Amino acid sequence: MENNKIKELERKAKIIREGILNCIGIDKKGHLGGSMSSADLVTALYFYKMRINPENPDDPERDRFILSKGHSVLAQYAALSELGYFSKSELKRTKEFGSFLQGHPEVRTPGIEANTGSLGQGLSIGVGMALAAKLDSKNYRVYVILGDGELCEGQIWEAITCASFYNLDNLVAIVDYNQMQASGPIKERYNTGDIKAKFEAFGWKAWEIDGHNMTDIIVALDKTEQVKNFPSAIIAYTIKGKGVSFAENNYSFHNNSLTQEQYEQACKDIASI
């Protein structure tokens, strides 16, 4: 990939992070940490990999993206508004009464493909979409971003088993591996162990990458398209709160509000990326 295309994607990722801050605002609670950690992954999917058409959100041939870790939806809202699914002015109304930008993803929001938020369900929904693609002989691909804390949910492993049983090579799971759950680092709280080895043991092709390195991300996404008969997993090492100095690797910003000073600092931090 040419250098200037990478630069352009990095510039988009910056816009997504600004959008996340726009959603959170001042003195309003928001899931900053996980949204920032998944921002580069979400950017690569929406602005590089996926075949989508904001003019025709229901195009049956479109690629599908499900944010199974639904609390990171601020990154998705930022991306969808940047693509024109809805006005950017809506972002600041996120989680307000009457806004279609709910606290967690709902299909009533243009561009959102599935309702998620109660963790553990998104990969199964992706399996259903991937099965439908096979059944209808369609070429669309299904991308699901999972959280690492979410991997504790048993249903995730039901879905992982199911996807390999049905040879869903049109399904890609991306783990936003920020190693930090809501109440602390996974190593101290509840460690699900060697994720790549587990995916492989369940019959998937799996890669570990730097989830903030745009070249790494797009190379891995491209690789998944070469795989036949197996679903693909990308374990993306990320940093919770990435880009916001005081929130990086700080689980207290899993879902927290920003003071005026913190908000301004966060904007400065993002601007200087």
Next chain:
Amino acid sequence: MKIENLREAYGKELLAVAREDSRVVALDADLCGSTMTIFMEKEMPERFFEMGIAEQNMVSVAAGLSLSGKIPFVNSFSVFAAGQPYNQIRQGVALPNLNVRIIGSSCGLSDAGDGATHQSVEDIAIMRAIPNMAVIVPVDAEETRKVVRASLQHQGPIYIRITRSLLPALTNRHTEFKIGKMLCLAEGLDITVFATGIMVFKALQAREILSKKGISVRVINVSTIKPLNIEEIFKYTKGVKGIVTAEEHSIIGGLGSAVVEALCDMKIPIKIVGIQDQFGQSAGTHEELLEYYGLTAQSIIEKVEALL
């Protein structure tokens, strides 16, 4: 009276509608020989998905299929179909109002031998409490076929409760069926019995006995428990001295509760026949259990007489 197998009627009608409508797909959790999706598996294996014994995944996969334009029928025993994947149904299916059909087979106490773990006494309550979810209990094999067919035209999720026991045919192919519509099976002036599922036939038996005592009972088959047809509840309540409801389900949250909710502003006495907040247990026959838990024509007779 012709005795028929509702599960088989379901399985065969599912195959019939699948032949006509390419959107129809079936998912099963290793019970296809019992839920009777086996007919579909045999004829169109590509549209039958064995999901293994993983009901949570099965329901969310169905959500994904529905979001891709399919009409998935999700199958298991009612206790596993409605209980195990509760939140998957709630968030993934009902909240986005998807056209997923959840089939709760071997409902109520009808899996007599397997005992409490396999008997659903609270599934109607759980499903009924979820916004957007319709709840239907077919009364016989013919109505089961009509429910399957009508479900294709319904917008939103449906929970369909199907018994393992053979039941007498109370309707025929000319009987009108619409989701949300009740069926008056027998007229009467003194008391109206709103019954569902296996208890409809028991209510008709009770009516026969009571009529010999000079008591006139109207019997209404309520197959659509949600959305409950409030106008029809009022219509069939008007002029009678009291109401009895009858269901093979806990008295908490089922048909009785729904009728009481509908009539809470009316000055009319209501009695509920149902399971008294208990779990089931193993028995040699379904009838033995119905007898033990008071789900009998005699119980209905006693409630009717108590109202007069």
